[in-house]
Amino acid sequence: MNAIFVLIAGLGAMALGYVFYSKFIAEKIYRLDANFRTPAHEFEDGVDFVPTNKFVLWGHHFTSVAGAAPIIGPAIAVIWGWVPAFLWVIFGTIFFAGVHDAGAIWASNRNKAKSIGALTGDVVGKRARSLFMIVIFLVLLMVNAVFAVVIAGLLVDFPSAVVPVWGAIFVALIIGQLIYRKYIGLIAVSFIGVLALYGLIGLGPLFPVELADSFMGMAQNTQWILILFLYAAIASLLPVWMLLQPRDYINGLQLFIGLILVYAAVLISGPEMVAPAFNSNVPEGTPSIIPLLFVTIACGAISGFHGLVAGGTTSKQLNKETDARFVGYFGAVGEGSLALAAIIAATAGFATVADWEAVYSAFGQGGVNAFVSGGASIISNGIGLELSLAETLLTVMAVLFAGTTMDTGLRLQRYIFQEWGNIYNINWMQKVLPSTLLAVGACLILAFGAGSGGSGGLLIWPLFGTTNQLLAGLTLLVITVILARLGRNVYFTLIPLVFLLIMTVMALLLQLRTFYAAGDWFLFGLDLVVLVAAIFIALECAATLSRLRTEGSGEKASGEKSADKKD
Known part of the structure; x- marks a missing residue:
């Protein structure tokens, strides 16, 4: 099949989901109220x-949750065929991720911007909260430790990316000052930021940066970590406002430019989806598509x-409660769009089926490398951009997203x-x-544990997909209890x-x-801990739902003001 039809069908479905389904969820289920006084106003402190x-908040939320995961997951999952990956991304974005993300913002906003973990204690019970916090801690530990390892590896392998990656931080600091101190319009600031960022991408190959092979006995990877x-x-x-918001916002714009380049190249060149629609000849050792498809593709479909x-x-930066629809649901649509691009790049970016099979010779192959090489090939063939420059652009895009996720992840771990x-x-x-030192220390212990030389975070990465999707299901449980x-x-x-918990x-x-x-x-031990925690949390929530149903309750969630009452 031609990739143009896949692109149009995917983007069209997600657009319809945002226009119609998100409106229904926002107005009829969450009943977002523009007059509700949000915690950002109630507790405004100029810091958090x-x-x-x-x-701007959409840019922060989207780039913080994106990272490299919506690229890696879909680009691995196409080993089962591009149709299953495509369907899970589209239906997951519309009916799972958008509802989950907007709902989590709404629930936190209605409860003084408490985290989902703390909120569990209020709406379910202290025992469920304690277990939930363990699952959350493990997910953050995985994300922070592993993304540091991944970014360090990319900076070592691609020294041309060092200047744009670190230069983007200084661009963000300047952008933050321009927005909040000089009151320059957002359009002008956006233009300046994007120009500066792409100027740095052009300078990167001219000024590659490599650290010393060894410094105080530490290899390059260790130094970067x-x-x-x-x-x-x-x-x-x-x-x-100083770094997190402007960095995420500029990276969000950069992503859309990257997506526009990929999508425009697809529309111009019309590449074929060379990978099989349903792959019945998977490599030996590839696990069953059910349930692994639904945990391999996390970000891009739904992610805890x-x-x-x-x-x-x-939720601490929400200006109006009604913004939760745009920030949360449309943020999920943006992530789904990136996952769609990853699927197309990893299946239509190869010349032949044999070339594709050579890369996907075992489960776990593909990932970022397939996205970069396939996407760069499509861009080069479609709009004539030099292949090496296209590869640099997509590599920097992936690294910057991983970096913003790590920024937010460490702040969350401190919380x-x-x-x-x-x-x-x-x-x-x-x-x-x-609390910040504890967060950093925990990540470093994992990263450098057991004499791993910095790659220790990868030890628990096999559990990330399942733990992350479990967390999404448990978050939906808390939202469901609040609604009940x-x-x-x-x-x-x-x-x-229910679907997520089963999978x-x-x-x-x-x-x-x-x-x-x-x-x-x-x-094995970690898996068992997560499994037992999940079962007990699910039982606690089920008991709460059953009790509420028996009582015919219309009581308010702890700390919540009625959504039907104008504040």
């Missing part, structure tokens, strides 16, 4: 709580990490330690600096969460058997 333009965590720690302490961002940083400090009355842990307490229709969140529990059981057979007791 900052009322923000919805376009330490530098990245030092940067992330400092970034997490800065006010969100989105709920952490939605209730961690996004987790602070919340534990509040829960258990540990005063010093509630402070910003100690308000006497609202719960089926639009209940159906997706992720199946995947966890499958992995448990795999780890046991391989004698990998570390991953």
